[in-house]
Amino acid sequence: GHLADTEHFGRVSRDYIVVPKADFDLPKYRGSTRAGHCMIYSRSEEKIFGIYTARAMILMQLRFDGYIGFPGGLIHEGEDILSGLNRELFEEVNVNVQKHPVKEEHYVVTHWCPSKKLLLHFYAVEIPINDLKVIEEEAVKAHDYGTETLGTLRIPLYTMGDGYRGFPAFLANSYVGNSREQLLYTLQHLSIMSNEEITKAVEARPVMLS
Template sequence: MFRMSNIDDGSWGHLADTEHFGRKTSSSDVRVISYNETTHPKYVNYTKAGHCMIYSKQNEKMFGLYDTRAAVLMQMRFDGYIGFPGGLIDDGENTVSGVNRELVEEINFDLEKFTIKEEHHVISHVNEKLKLILHFFAIEVPLQDFEEMEKKSLSAHDYGNEVMGIVRIPLYTMGDGFRGFPAFLTNAFAGNSREQLLQSLIQRQIMTKEEIERALEAKAI
């Protein structure tokens, strides 16, 4: 016999205060901002968030056919959106400390082996409408360590709660010109995480701007 929950499924409960930060955002709502500019006094009351792309370049062929390019880690979130590990920075916490803390909580990140630093910064955005600043980082790790992170993520504090599972991105396009990376890009992404992904793939020389443009233009047959 099913028992009704005390909280109706339509409620946000304790998440109500922050749920809007995870919504998909339009590119017109955000603009690129320098890392240093985000410390300007006019942003003192803005909410800060930091996320990170963990990746490992590789030259393996998927099925002996498709160039995998790199293993890139994303995750299925509790809200059904795909995003990167990370989250909101606590009051009084600096950005890189907050990102490292969130990575430990969400994927069991090993701070004895790797630490996110300012040198790993890729891009920052500001959303004036939400009064939100988004910092994005990327760190390359050996494939063996990447695979170990995937396994260890199952015992992370937030696994099964904030994080529903790890996703490895298919960075190739299959024979029909759509399945693979183009199809992956049609998923629902949290905030501007899709744009963060595309910027990082270019900046870290994993994919070219032209390749990404073709993937965005591809249509399912």
């Protein structure tokens, strides 16, 4: 199952527990802080440099604190998850949420962080590549651009000839919360990458030149 699989992937994974949807209403989660984040992506067979298959264009962002994360944020008191998530997507990335609303069908997984009493809901929305390019262009006009968010980025999903540059090097960045876990979980969940490929990338180390 996914829980066992994701336990291997991240340095932070032990702090985050997967919560099935049916358990959201349990007393232990009542009154907890909630957050919603989202992967906006397009599948793509595009060749990069004529060699590497893109697999997918996936948007993440650089945050004010220097960490990489997904767009999204805290759900306000009395706000439902999807309203809060769509609000944050507009604030942070200027997503046209009338055209590309996050809906229940986009739900992927929820993690619980016991130390912060935080329920982290995660979604993934597939959109056409041309719409993704529009989102990238519009993101610099977002309300929170320049303060909370410092720009969207695409993830290199290929691994280069030295076995490290590309996706393994990208994974060595600093990630907020469990967003690195969410990325790896969702790559597998959407069959963009196999469990074996993910494990290999996670375990790859840079080649040291003497």
